[in-house]
Each structure stands twice: as structure tokens, then as C-alpha cells.
Amino acid sequence: MTRTHKAALALVALLPVLGACSSAGAANSEGSDGAIKLMNITAVNSPLQNYPDVKAGAEAAVKSINAKGGLNGKKIELTFCNTNSDPNQALACARKAVSQKVAAVVGYTDTFSSQALPVFEKAKIPAIGLMPRGNAIELNSAAAYPFEGGSAGSSVAAAAGLKGEGAKVVVSVAADVPSAVANADLVKKGAEAAGLKFGGSVKIPTSGVSDFAPYARQIKAMGGDGVMFNATVGQIQGVMKATQAVGMKVHYAQHATAFGVNEAKKTGAPAEGLLLVSAYQAYSDTSSEGIKAFNADMDAAGSSDPGLKRPTAINAWLSVYAVKVLAEGQGGAPAIKGDISSASLSDAMTKAKNVDLMGLATWTPKGSGPAEMPRVAHASYRFLVIKAGAVAPTDIAPVDIVKELG
């Protein structure tokens, strides 16, 4: 063996020791100067999930609040943990939150919430503003405090938007995985609630697909003129191009949380006119004071790129302000006088009702919603559209899915 090999082996042998020391150190650390510790967890820059906007939204809110004196005279210390779209890393991030004794996890957005939420439940750490991505646990875990129904909610709402576009027959196009297929069932419910015909479900395998023409043909065979996607961006691009290539006139809808300006830019012309189902207004909707505040914070934090202003960013930004709102006492809950901790936040959330979140959402943390999303007491969805590469509002009336689902 060469000397290089031996040196490499020695270094590899040393690394666990270094790592143990650094990790052990981190486990015992506390916030500097008694700061309020929050954590944001999401996946950034992985092929399966990519939410740099979530990180940007949370950071912008923290920066803004700290600039105005923080909460109860204390600064917020925000830690970020990247799950890398890996279930083991998602668990590691949850463990990190526990070891760092964070007061709350804010704006959690990740597919592997089933790894993290049980840990949060056991440690009694609330996940405030968790963005549901299709796992049932996100909508019924005691540690989950979503502001809206996530992809489940927008799946129900989509049909109303497609109806507003003139569609008569709704077809669901979903990736062939259980979470997406479950949302496809909700598309059907939404279609029925909106008085539209449901044409059927097209399922696309997650790998090995080189041509989407057959799936476009399936939509046509079902008579679909309105399509709601529960699919990856690549699958959406493929289907839209395939339907347009054969001259099919179809209205499309997609979750606004997974499709923003950057995705529209990468998709190009086929994305023009794509309806986005969103729990929040478009970042460009300057009629909303809440959106104005969001834009101001994001721009001040250096995140003015419209690609970073998807609803997921708004949700993460709002989740930090939710902590502020609880700390200050709103919605019938008294202000938190002592430490802002997971215990005091949880206690506040038990009492809070119909909390106004910057005019962008109404939130009852411990409220009960419909069977499909028990933790979501309020969920109103709006319809945005891709116009000239940007996300713009539409005139289609919002729909309250809690009422729709009964």
C-alpha cells in the first residue's frame, strides 16, 4: 500500500473522533444570550425536492423581527437543517432539533415528515406552519400545526379553479406513488363538490418514462379538458408538451407550492396559462398588506428573486410570524410572559382561535377540520396563473375547502 493510502486510512480513522467531539459539543450548546431557538427544516438542492424559498422565507422573517427588537426582548436564533430528500437525514434533522432544544420547528417542508413528526411528538416540539406534502401524518399528528391543507387541500380545491377556466371534465394526473394517488382521490372529491364530471386518473411511473404521449392520449380518452397534477415537475412538463403537441385543448392546474417562477422559466411556453392552486396570494398581489410585508422582508434579506417567492416561502415566513403572534397573545390566547419555549408555545396554541396571520391566513392551532385533514380548521384556496413567466392573480373566486369537504 502506498503512503497516500496509509495517510488516507489514518485520516479516515481520525474523522469519527473529530466528528464525535464536534457533535457532542453541539448537543450541549444553548442559544447565545438566551436567544429563542427556532429551526427550519426542508430539502434544498436535491433532485427530488428543492425548497430554497422555504429557507429564504424563514430567514427573512427572523431577520426582520430581530431588526425590530425580537420577541419579548430576545433575539430569534434560527438554525437550518437540510434533509437532502433523505429519510435518514430527515430523522437526523429532527434529532438535531431535540438536541438543540428548539422552541419550535417553523415552516417544516419535506416529504419525509413521517420520520420527523414522531420525534417532535415525543419531545413535545411543535412544528408550526408545517406544509403538508401528502403524508397523512402531517394532517393528524399532535406535533403538526399546519396553516393549510397543503397538497391535499389544493387537490380538493383544484376543480373549482378549473371550472372557473371553463373545464367540464376533470382528470387527475399523478405520479404512481401512494401519496400522489391518495391526492388523486381528493381531486375526484373536489370535482364532485364543484359539480364537474371526474374523467379518471392517469398514473405515471416515477422512473423509466421517456415519452409522455401515451399519457396525454389517456387524458383524451377520458374526455378530460381540465387536468390537476400530483406529479413531478418533469412529468408535468412532459404531459403538457405531449397534449399541446397533438392539439388538445386542456386547462391545467398544479400546486403552487411546487411550481413557481423558476419552474415556469425551465418549462417555457407550455407553462403559460398554468393555473396554480394556492392557499396564499401571489407574491405580485400588492393589494394585500400581508404580501407587501412579505416582499419587504424578503427584499431586505436579499431574497428578491421571484423564484424564491413561492407560497412555500410565504408559509415559512408566516410560520415565524405565527410564533411572534403567539408570543404577543392573539386569538384569545394571552401573551407569553416567561420563556418562549416549546411548552409555552404549545400552551398558547391550545388556547388560540382564529388567529389572524398577517392577513394571509386564519389559524386555529388546535382546531379540528374535516376527516381528510383533521388538523386544518381553515383552508381557503386561491387560483393564481403563470403569465409571461411570472405568477399573477386571477379573477377566479377562492374556495373554502373545509366547507366543501364538510
Next chain:
Amino acid sequence: MTTFIQFALLGLGAGAAYTLLAQGLVLAYRGSGVLNFAQGAFALIGGFLFFELRQNQGLPLVPALLLAVAATAVLGGLVYDLIMRPLAKAAVIARVIATLGLMILIQNAAVLIWGANPQSVHSLLPTSTLSLGGVYVGIDRLIMFAIAAVLTAVLWAVNRFTTVGLALRAASDNPVAAASLGWSPTTFGRLTWLLSSAVAAVAGILIAPLSSLSAADMPILVVPVLAAALFGALKSFPITFLASVLIGVGQSLAGYYVHAQGVAESLPFLLIIAVLVLRGRGLPGRGHVNDMLPEVGSGRVRPLLVIPLVVIAAFLILRVFPIDLVDALTVTMAWALLLLSMTVLLGYAGQLSLAQFAVGGLAALLAGKLVNDAGLPFSAALILSVVLIVPVALLISLPALRTRGMDLAVISLGVCVAVTALVFTNGDLAGGAAGIPTGDRSFFGIDIDPLMDPSKYALFVFLVFVVCALVVANVRRGTAGRRLLAIRTNERAAASLGISVFAGKGFAFTLASVVAALGGVTLAFKDSALIFENYQPMSSLLVVAFAIVGGVGYLSGSILGATLATGSIGSWILMSIFDNPDPAWLGLVGGLGVVLLAVQNPNGLAGENLKLLHAIARRIRKSAPKPESADTLGRRVKPKPCPPTTLEVKGLTVRYGGVTAVSNVSLTVRPGEVLGLIGPNGAGKTSFIDAVTGFTAPAAGEIRLNGERMDRRPAHLRARAGIARSFQSLELFETSSVQENIFAACDDGSLRTYLTDLFHPRTPVLTPEAAAALDELDLTRHRDELVGSLSYGKRRLLAIARAVAQNPKVLLLDEPAAGLSGQEVEELRVVVRRLADEWGFAILVVEHDMSFVMQTCDHVTVLNFGEQIGYGTPEEIQADPAVVEAYLGQVAETAEEEPEPVPSKESR
């Protein structure tokens, strides 16, 4: 009907895409012998380069196209020179794993350069639609199909009608022979990789507009493409084209007509697998060349080292390590179990199955159902799931009986794809989006719930690994391990020694499935719910990749390899040093690491580490004289004559397709007799022996041993009954020692050994017959030498000694004197006579050395064009005009010309 035609036509686009990728794959394989898992990644590079030059830089179409294709081709050439050439002498699997690392590297490099979001690209083909009687098809799809067909035709024509094609075929079949004729394998390798990468680039440029340029999706297209390439036996361009189109059309039709979960995705793969399995054969043919395989460890366990290590590790896990490190250890140990299953399957038995992760996943699903639906406690569910997975794994292993090497790899990958599509993504079977709750985890009353205190669970998984590793070590050291190694090295030779290849493979798959099941269950149950939609075929590829990089033949290799898994110790170290490292950088470094490790250490890290440790230990220890081992070889034993046994063959006919190799041949070999079987090349002599010993199925005839019918028995049972043979091509276990080759012949074949060796492996002992065989052929002093280091003459003698060591009653020797010197031939003659006269064997000798035949044999049978044309004493045969004309030379011109005098039998 219109709808049927419509969806069939819609499948042409995908069929064309698969063709373009598959033909490049076949081309690279034919030129270098490597199955390139990175073919889809090269397509991605070509597609992105074209997009960058055309849409971002604004270059005109043709220059952008040529530059993108040329750049990708150059990349392919560089890959060949920098990675494949250094690995030329390594195991084929190491080269394949290097391409896997390359795929990961390219995938993540693309993310870093062009971002994670898929990129929609414009088509460079017309996108209008053609309508024919209510059936619509895109013009671009038709053009793509035409391009794929033309490419296939060009490749076929070049292969068939040009000198380059001829040379390529030669190099593909026999690189050494081709090189001796002046056709450099390196040149062909480089050329084919250049062309293959260029074709991949064209594929990427044409496919991207149909879907998107996606770093996540395009590289994975290699999975269905492999099935098409394999259908064409990795050499036929037309059949590969046909298979690709069938897959594309099949998927399109299945997607519309079949609504059951996963059927559309898995059906084409399953159909092709069925064809490949039916096409395969039980034992490899004569022309089959065994691939180089990675080194294997000894399985020796040092209790004085292992016990303290286990105790210290337990203490550290329970008391010292922080929670995140403990979590990482759990993942590492669970993955180590999966990799340990590969040590048994690939390291020892040579079975390249890519289904182990699927086996582990199925076991986890079973355990989850038992806990959640049947209400069983975790410990009972764990044990039951491991037991229940065995028949499932054996079912998956059935293709292994008829296929081997890369065929088996792709088939098992196809099984993995099918299991993923049909089971893991089936919400009804696998718990849906919510998954299956794992419930309370306790092991026979001891709480090991990992949720808040993962240390007990980590210790549990660690101890499971230790127990499994000890069992696997026992197998390695025992007879079962020797059988597996024999099968791995040379299935034909193993069967000739009475080793049931079927039983050996079945054992390997069974044990491997148990270990993989334990890995799968412990990995899945560390979480609160089992979510199966994350189980992807890629994970099965990673199991093999990590096993190879770690050292698939070594127990410690499984731990080393497991540190590369995401979430394991390796990830933990990186996360501890770098705060929130970019996953694309992690992937890039990981892929590069796999490539470099495969190139630098083709036998894996464990082998290198052990050599280093041994070197250190040797320096520390004062060298003491090695104690002379107990004389297990015994003193020279006068052989006990075997029971008199007669071999009777009646009316034997062997056909290969339309060719009759042996036609109605009958002969009898009596105890103590040496019968010669001679004839010109192609007369059917080796086919005769193959048919008698069970390596070829006869079309007609009977084979009897002392009146008992043998012709319906498989090869290994005929060997057990007393028919032993040597091979023309020797078929020795090249990487083993002389003694180990002989040990393989001493095996009594008992199936109970597979069970007892798990707990108490027997120390190998040379039987008196084996010791006497070594003495007889003057090989005793070479017993510790590796076969590869022996002279050719000694290797020939070893082949005979191994056959004799089986304690047979009948001995069939196929050209035992080939390549020997005059002196060696004379010594061999004396040995063969002694084997007949003193040992009492009935011996049939096939030989071309007429002097040897005439001086050694009691009688001679002559074959010509498969027919028997003469039988008699050597003198009678020499005088037979028909024999003389057919074999020995022209008939004597005059009656006065007399044959040369032959020494009488008494003078031998």
C-alpha cells in the same frame, strides 16, 4: 381496434428512445466487455450540452449538435482510458460498479451546473401530428423511430460486412486471440466507448424534448434499456431494436388497458425476463469463460479480538455516543447486514443478484403486516418474516439456475423493478401514503424503541450483525463455503466433483435472503412507520456498489461498504464537519469516491486493510518457525482397489440443433481396463464424454453403471455414483491452492452440511484416497501452491488427481496428455496404467497422442463424424484400413507395407 393501434403507435417514441440508448450500451459492451450503467447519464450530458449551446448560447443547430455529440464522445473516450483500462484485469463486476459511480457523479454534476429543476427543451424535429384513419402519431416520434431503425441497420451492416465489424466480433468473443492477430482490445474499447457515448448524446438530444432534461430521470432510463440489450444477448443489434420497441409499445398498451398497480411498468421487464430464463441453460457450456471475481477472505475469527471489540462497542453505543451518532450506527449496521448478504451471494457463490434490497424490503413489509394487521410483537414478527421470506427469495433465485453473470444481474434488477412497481408503490399492499406503523419495538420483553433513545435499538442491530457475521464466517470456513467457492469459480468442475450446483445456489440464496431480511427489517423498523414508496431499484444497485467497494469477499467489507450509505457513519462524519452540505456536492463526491475506490482497490477496501494489518502484525511479532501441521496427508497409503464397476454405453446419440455430434455409439469399459477413444477433431469425443457425465443431454441411448441407469441423473449425481472425469480445458479452481482443489473432491455431498456448517464448520480432512492421489501424481509437495503458479504439466496432473480424489469407480480422462513433454507423457502413461491395474478403475481416455494411446490402452474405439468406425486392440486399430484412412493417414499403397511394430502389453 383503433384505440389499440393508437396506443401501440404511441409506444414507438419510447421504443425509439430505448433503442438509441440500448444500441450504444451493446456497442460499449462488445468493445470492452463492460455493461455501462452510466449510458443514460451520458445521454443527459449530451442533452444538456446541446441545450446549453443552442438555447443559452444561441449557436446554430448543426454546430451545436456536432459539438455536443463530439464533447460527449470525448468524455466517453476519457472514461475508457482513465477508468475502464486500469480496470481491465479486475473483476467484471468492479468495472460495472465503476460505471455506477460514474452515473452518480454525472447526475450530481448536472445538478450543480444546470440546477435540480427539470429543463424543458424545444424539439429539433417537426412536432406536427400525422392522422391516419382516426389514429394520430407525432411526426417527431416517427422520425425518431426511423433514426433508431437506420442506426440499427448501420450498426448491423458494419458488424456483419466490414473488417472492423469482424474484428469487433473477434475481440468480443476472444480478446486474447484477437490481440494475437494484431487487433488491439484497447483500440476497440476506446473506439466503441467513443461511438457509444456519441450515440448516447444523440439519444439524449432526441429524448429530452419528449419529456425533459432531468438529472433525476434520464440516467434511470438505463434500467428498461438493460432489459432490451439483454434480450439481444448484448450482441444482436436487430434483436435489441425489436426488444426496445416491444418494451415501448408494451408499456403504452399496458398503461391504457391494465389499471392494476405497477403492471404497466413491470410487465415488459417480466416478459423479457421469462424469455431470458427459458433461453438459459442449467450449467454453462464448454465455451463459457468464467469472469474474474473479487478476492475472498478466509473467514477466520479471532475470539480474543472479537469479544473485547463487541463489549467495547456495546459500551460506547449505550453510554458514550451521542444520539445522532447512534442513529448513524443503526443505519450502518442495517446496511452492513444487506451487504453481508452480498458477501454470501456474490463473494462466496458468485451470484450477481441485484434483488437483495427488494428482499430486505419485502421482509420489512411482511414484518410490518404481522405487527400491524396480525398484532404480533416485534420479536415474533422479525423471526417469522425472516422465515417467510425464504421461499420468496428462492422464487426470485430460480432464474439463477439457468442464467449467470450479467444476465442474472439484469434479471434480478428486473425482479426488483417489478417488486417495486407491483408491491412497494401499491398503496393497498404497502400501507399507502401513511405507511405501516411499526408499533412498540421490544425484543422478548426488552424495550428497544428507537424513537427517543435509539441506543438500545442500535445495540440490538449491532448484535444481530455480529451473530450473522459469525454464521457467515462459519460457512466460509466449512464445507458449505468450499462448495460455494467451487460453484463460483467453475460450475462445470463443481458438478463434476459431485457438488450439486442447484443445492449450492439454493443454500446461498437462502442464507443471503435471511441476512438481507434481517437487514431490511432492522433498517425499516428504526422508523415509526414503514414508508415503502421510497424503495427504489436504485437502492439495489447501491447495495452491490457498496459491497464491491467495501470488499465483497470479506466480512469486514460489509461494514466498510455500509459507511457509504446515506444516513450512515460516513454521512454523519460529513454532516459533523460541514454544516448542511449541499446534497449535490455530497452525491458528486460519493460518485467520484466509488469510481476511485473501484479503480484503486478492485478487490475492495477490506482486502487492502487486511493486508496492511497483517503486515503490521508480522512486523510486531517475532517470526517464529511455523509449526509443522499434523500430518493430515498421512503416510503413503496403498490404495484400496475400488469395487469392480463396468460402464456400459448403448446407442448414444448427441445432437446440437441440427448437427449430430455423436451417432449411435456403444462401448463398454470394464474394471481394470483402459479404453482409448480416438478420432479426428470434431469426431464427437468430448461430446461423448459430456453426455456420459451429464454435461450434455443425449438425444438417445442408455448409460449404465453396473447395470444401473445413469442417463436420467444430473451431472453431480453421476459423479456421486462413481463417474469422475477430467476436462480438456482442465476447469481447475485457479485461484485456490492444490490442496483446496483436492478438498473439493473429498466432499461427501451431504446436504446436512449446509445446516451444520452454520454453527460448527468441519475442519477439512484429506481422505486416504485423496492423499494417495496427490502422492500418485507427485503433487504432495505442491499442495500449498496456488494452481495459477503451477506449470502446465502439473496442472494437467492436478486435474487427474482431483478426479481420482473423488474415489470414483470409472474415470473419464479428456486429453490428459495434451501439452505435456515427452517425459511427462511417459510418466502419465505409467500413472494411468497403475490407476487401472492397482486401483481397479475402469478408465476411458480420449487422446490425440497415438503413441500414448497405443502403449497405454487395452482396447481402442474410433469415432469419425460422430460414428463408430472401429474397435479393437491397438494393433487391430492400427491395421484397420477405415481407421487409417479416416484418422491415421492414407491407406498403405501396397499390401507389403506393414504397420510399425507396437510394443506388446507385457513390455509396458
